[in-house]
Each structure stands twice: as C-alpha cells, then as structure tokens.
Amino acid sequence: MKRILPGAVRRWCAALGQLAGTRFRSRPEWTPSGGPERRDCARRCAKGAPSAERGGRRQAVLAPLPRRGFDRGGRPLAGLLALVLLVAGAQPGAGEGAAGEAATGEEVVAGLSQNRIAITASFDGSEILIFGAVKRETPIPPGPPLQVIVAVAGPSEPVVVRRKERRFGIWVNAAAVEVDSAPSFYAVATSAPFHDVLSEVEDLRYKVSIPRAIRSVGAPMDIEHAEAFTEALIRIRSKAGLYQVMEGAVEVSEQTLFRTRIGLPANLTEGDYSARIFLTRDGKVVDVFETSIPVRKVGLERWIFTLAHERPLAYGLLSLALAILAGWLASAVFRYIRS
Structure with a gap:
C-alpha cells in the first residue's frame, strides 16, 4: 500500500478507513520466516492448537496471519469504498466540467454611437444608436429565437402627482400622492411584443417595463385608487415624449447582430443615464449588459x-x-x- 499511494493520500485513506470501521496500516504485517510473530504463533499452536498426524509425528498447524493492510476483524469492502470515494473526489475536473458546461451561454457585446450628450443653447434633442452582437462559445441552441430588449433610463427622483377637481367653477388641486422614485426619462425598445419577449416574473425581477421602473411604496389612507396617480404620471410623461415604448424597434439579424435607435427629447434632465441590454429566450433573461451615458450642459448654459445653483447670491x-x-x-x- 505504501508503494501505491503517496503519503498524503495514505493518511486520508487512514482517516476515512477509521470512519468506515477499517484502519489502514502504514507497513505490511508480513514478517520474515523466522520472525517473532511466526515463532509466537508456533508456540501457541504447539501448546493447544489443533495438530495433524503425518508419518507418526505430531506437527503443529499454523493459523493464517492477518491479511496485509487490514486489522484482524477488519472489513476490506469498507476500506475499498473509502479509497474509491477519495480518488473520485480528488480528481480536479470531476465536478467542474458539468458546472462549466452549464455556465456556458450567450453574452452581450454592445456599443453606443454617443458616449456623452452635451446640452447647449441650441440643443433640440438627440438620437443614440445602440448596436452590438451576441458572443457564443457553443452553437445557437434550439428552441425559441433570441430576443433583445434595450432600456434607457434617466435619473430618478421623487414626484408629487396632484388630482384637480372642479369646485365652484374653478379647477383646484385636491388629493396628492408622492411617488417615491420615477425616472425623468425612460425608453424601452424590443425586438417583438413586450409580453412575448419578457415574462412577468423576469419583469418583476429586473424592472424593465415602465410601471415596474416607477417605485411608489404607499399612498395616504384617505385616497382611493392610488394606482391611478401612477398611471396619470405615465400618461402625462408619455405625451411629453419622456416615456417611450417601442415594440419591434430592435433589429436582430441571424440571432447574433442587433441595432436600434433611441430618440432623446429636448427637455432632458441633466445627469447620468443608464442603458441596459437584455438577451432573452422564451421570456427568460439570458444575459444583461449595462452602461452609463452622461448628459451635461456645456458652454454658456453650463x-x-x-x-x-452654487452661488445664488x-x-x-x-x-x-x-x-x-x-x-x-x-x-x-x-x-x-x-x-
């Protein structure tokens, strides 16, 4: 056993053998023909061990010595099982191959036509071209085709939405609800109808649709139908061109190349805009790519x-x-x- 297994592996085998009820020895139990163990066994057999008559002489029958590598009364099968488990667990690529195959998938490689947007005195809007490709290490998997979603969001901020009512012939502000966080600009472009591209569970997880991107925790208890205020905010900003949903605006070629254009209105809010690209199959997100687009005022406007803002006096x-x-x-x- 010492010749077959290295020292470190032999110690692991000994530990596992003890747990299984068997102890490996570091050296063989066989002794030379004239060794003390064989002489002790001969003396025991001469005193009371069974004997055999051969040619009129009594000869001692030697009992067999313990088997090599195991204690007397040991279980060889348990030790062999421990050795097999140790060797199988010591192989470096035993569990990594399956995990690597499961992790292998599709990855987004994307780019933008503008990495920065400058707001000047003559700024009347802009347009961003978002393009990219899908990186694969394996062939295109069978099943539903690859879909692409592009979402561009502006800085989020709290918004107070008020409901107007007509009282005594005059329109006045009545109930009000504060939306905790709403993006100043939000545009979603998809390669197919939105509900066919992304499932409700994935939309709840990644907050891709406009209602999911707006966070409204709660409203006063005395206001009924508080969700109508969020719907009114989406309606007002959609008419102003600040919220956009463009289904089928992403062009996908051979499930590898994609491109789309996102129009930015003139009344942009200064800040960092985030651009997210989602790869989906059968309504599930495969990969996500995210980058930022700084929007800043320049020149006299800046x-x-x-x-x-910094020196009001x-x-x-x-x-x-x-x-x-x-x-x-x-x-x-x-x-x-x-x-």
Whole structure:
C-alpha cells in the first residue's frame, strides 16, 4: 500500500478507513520466516492448537496471519469504498466540467454611437444608436429565437402627482400622492411584443417595463385608487415624449447582430443615464449588459446653471444688474428716437 499511494493520500485513506470501521496500516504485517510473530504463533499452536498426524509425528498447524493492510476483524469492502470515494473526489475536473458546461451561454457585446450628450443653447434633442452582437462559445441552441430588449433610463427622483377637481367653477388641486422614485426619462425598445419577449416574473425581477421602473411604496389612507396617480404620471410623461415604448424597434439579424435607435427629447434632465441590454429566450433573461451615458450642459448654459445653483447670491445680483442696465438702455434708445 505504501508503494501505491503517496503519503498524503495514505493518511486520508487512514482517516476515512477509521470512519468506515477499517484502519489502514502504514507497513505490511508480513514478517520474515523466522520472525517473532511466526515463532509466537508456533508456540501457541504447539501448546493447544489443533495438530495433524503425518508419518507418526505430531506437527503443529499454523493459523493464517492477518491479511496485509487490514486489522484482524477488519472489513476490506469498507476500506475499498473509502479509497474509491477519495480518488473520485480528488480528481480536479470531476465536478467542474458539468458546472462549466452549464455556465456556458450567450453574452452581450454592445456599443453606443454617443458616449456623452452635451446640452447647449441650441440643443433640440438627440438620437443614440445602440448596436452590438451576441458572443457564443457553443452553437445557437434550439428552441425559441433570441430576443433583445434595450432600456434607457434617466435619473430618478421623487414626484408629487396632484388630482384637480372642479369646485365652484374653478379647477383646484385636491388629493396628492408622492411617488417615491420615477425616472425623468425612460425608453424601452424590443425586438417583438413586450409580453412575448419578457415574462412577468423576469419583469418583476429586473424592472424593465415602465410601471415596474416607477417605485411608489404607499399612498395616504384617505385616497382611493392610488394606482391611478401612477398611471396619470405615465400618461402625462408619455405625451411629453419622456416615456417611450417601442415594440419591434430592435433589429436582430441571424440571432447574433442587433441595432436600434433611441430618440432623446429636448427637455432632458441633466445627469447620468443608464442603458441596459437584455438577451432573452422564451421570456427568460439570458444575459444583461449595462452602461452609463452622461448628459451635461456645456458652454454658456453650463456656466449660468452652475452660477445659479452654487452661488445664488451672485446670480441674483448679476440678474438685477442686467435688468437695470437693460432698462436704462431701453429708455436711452426711446429718448434718442423722440429727439
């Protein structure tokens, strides 16, 4: 046994053998022909062991020595089982192959036509081209075709939605509900009808649809039909072009290449916009790719915005000075015309 198994493996075998009821020895039990163990056995047999008559002489019958590698009364099958389990568990690729095959799938490799959007004084909207490919290490799996979803979301912020009622011939604000978090812009483009591309469970998990992207925890107890306020927010922003659902707008070629265009309105909110790309099969998400698109004001627009938010006193004094100067110039021009 010592010649077959290394020292570390032999110690593991001994430990597992003890758990199974069998102990491996580090050395064989056989002793030389004249060794003390055979002489002790001969003396025992000469005293009281069974004998055989052969040629008129009594000869001691030696009892068999213990088998190599096991204690007397050991169970060879248990030791062999422990050895097999140890060798099977010591193989490095025994469980990794199946896990690697299960993890092998499809991966998104995508790009954007614009990595940054600049808002200037003449900014009247923009358009982003989102394109990419599907990376595979295996052939295209059989079954339902690959579908693609592209979702672009702007910065989220709390929104107060008010309901107006007509009282005494005047429309006034009545009940109000605060939506905890709603994206300032949200666009979803799919390669097929939305409900065919993504299941309800996956939509709840990844929050892809517009109602899932809006988070409204609760409303006052005295307001009935609080979900109508969220629906009103979606309706108002959809009319303004801030919320978009474009089914069939993603072009998928040979289940490998895809492209789509997302239009951005002129009234964008400054911040970091997130772009997510989902690969789905049979309504289940296969892979997700996410990147960010910074939207910033530049030039004179940026300077005025920074001055107004970071130095409001200087902004107010400058606005007052400009108003006085404009008034004086206007009066001077009128006096000159009259004269």
